[in-house]
Amino acid sequence: xxxLTCPNCGLAADETxxxxxxxxxxxxxxxxxxxxxxxxxxxHRANPKGxxxxxxxxxxxxxxxxxxxxDTATLEVFGTYPAQxxxxxxxxxxxxxxxxxxxxxx
Amino acid sequence: MSxxxxxxxxxxxxxxxxxxxxxxxxxxxxxxxxAPETAAAVRAATGTAVPDRRRIIETETGAVAWMAPDELLIxxxxxxxxxxxxxxxxxxxxxxxxxxNVSDARAFFAIEGRGAREVLAKLAPVDLHPESFGPGExxxxxxxxxxxxxxxxxxxxxxxxxxxxVARYVFDCLAIxxxxxxxxxxx
Numbered sequence: 088x089x090x091l092t093c094p095n096c097g098l099a100a101d102e103t104x105x106x107x108x109x110x111x112x113x114x115x116x117x118x119x120x121x122x123x124x125x126x127x128x129x130x131h132r133a134n135p136k137g138x139x140x141x142x143x144x145x146x147x148x149x150x151x152x153x154x155x156x157x158d159t160a161t162l163e164v165f166g167t168y169p170a171q172x173x174x175x176x177x178x179x180x181x182x183x184x185x186x187x188x189x190x191x192x193x
Numbered sequence: 194m195s196x197x198x199x200x201x202x203x204x205x206x207x208x209x210x211x212x213x214x215x216x217x218x219x220x221x222x223x224x225x226x227x228a229p230e231t232a233a234a235v236r237a238a239t240g241t242a243v244p245d246r247r248r249i250i251e252t253e254t255g256a257v258a259w260m261a262p263d264e265l266l267i268x269x270x271x272x273x274x275x276x277x278x279x280x281x282x283x284x285x286x287x288x289x290x291x292x293x294n295v296s297d298a299r300a301f302f303a304i305e306g307r308g309a310r311e312v313l314a315k316l317a318p319v320d321l322h323p324e325s326f327g328p329g330e331x332x333x334x335x336x337x338x339x340x341x342x343x344x345x346x347x348x349x350x351x352x353x354x355x356x357x358x359v360a361r362y363v364f365d366c367l368a369i370x371x372x373x374x375x376x377x378x379x380x
Contacts (some may be wrong), residue, residue: 095262096247101318104335147335149261 091143092167095151108142110134111154112174136160138183138190140175143167156183194271199300199360205368208308208376213364217301218255218274219354220267222281224290226259234284238277239267249331249344258331258344266331266342266354271296300360304343304367305350310380312371313343313351322380337366 089102110132116124133139139159144152154172156165156179163186166179175192183190195216203213224231232243239257243265244250249258255268269277274294281292304312314321317334326332328349333342336355339362343353355363369375 098247103318147340148333149264151261 089157089162089164091153091155091157091164093145093148093151094153094167094169095145096149098145098148100145100148104145104147106144106146108144108152111140111142138165138187142170158186194275195297199357200364203364205364205371207368207371207373209304209306209312209371211312211364211367211371212303212305213360214301214303214352216271217296217299218269218271218277219294219296219299220269220274220277220281220292221260221295222265222267222290222292223263224265224285224288226263226265228288230285230288231290234281235265235267237284238280239269244331247331248329250329251347256344258342260331260333260342298357299354300357300363302353302355302364302367303350304353304371308371308376309349309351311377312367313353314379315370315375315377316366317341317343336363339363 090099091105092099113128116128137158137160139157141155141157142152143155144150152170153167154170155167156175157163165182168176168179180192198213198215200213201215205211222235226243235241235243235257239252241250241252241257244257244259247259249256254270254273258266260266267277274296278292278294285292310321316336319332319334320326326345328345328347331342331344333340339355339359341353341355341363343351345351
């Protein structure tokens with residue numbers, strides 16, 4: 088069972104209280120962008136086996152979005168942080184590096 | 194305004210006593226909870242301060258509960274909810290806020306007695322051990338398959354709110370959970 092701490096209400100929320108929102112930190116390509124960029128924005132996801140940054144919503148709780156860093160293979164959670172963050176915070180990167188020394192953000 | 198609650202007079206017994214509590218005034222306030230103007234408006238309308246994160250403060254006429262970083266739920270008399278909305282609108286005029294009377298969108302239940310924690314713990318993914326959950330905390334969560342919110346009064350009885358449209362489902366879930374013979378004996 089996946090348990091994520093919602094940074095908005097501070098609760099350790101069970102997976103069944105949350106709804107998943109897919110990969111985090113995507114750059115939006117909207118009207119006027121190149122077709123290839125738009126296609127990438129719509130369809131292409133990293134889907135790694137390993138470290139992954141995700142969007143989650145505390146759907147049954149406070150209803151707010153937040154971001155989480157976790158390992159998709161081991162389900163280890165590296166941390167959660169506010170949705171109003173454009174890149175993973177340094178402390179989360181440090182925690183990931185401690186477990187995966189050769190990991191680098193792509 | 195509804196003249197009848199969702200399940201008037203519904204009661205069930207067993208490990209705990211479940212009862213529908215009838216009409217309850219409820220007002221949702223969405224606003225910047227850190228703003229002094231919001232605090233002043235809440236104090237003027239309810240006589241209490243803005244509760245801290247996940248807390249509920251009981252007042253003379255009801256309670257004020259923290260629902261989200263930008264949302265409060267104010268409990269008051271059913272016939273006083275419109276006046277509560279008017280009071281909030283008057284004091285928050287010109288600011289970015291929303292105050293709505295949601296009384297008739299909700300159902301309100303009590304779970305009382307020795308097995309109250311256990312009845313609820315079987316339905317919600319919440320640690321209800323007395324060391325983890327006690328009076329003064331508002332918990333929004335999932336109850337079986339629907340959203341609900343509950344808290345404990347100072348008298349150790351549990352109050353639970355859900356959407357009116359799922360009132361029968363929630364009542365039946367609680368009643369089944371409270372049936373004699375279903376003790377887990379964890380708490």
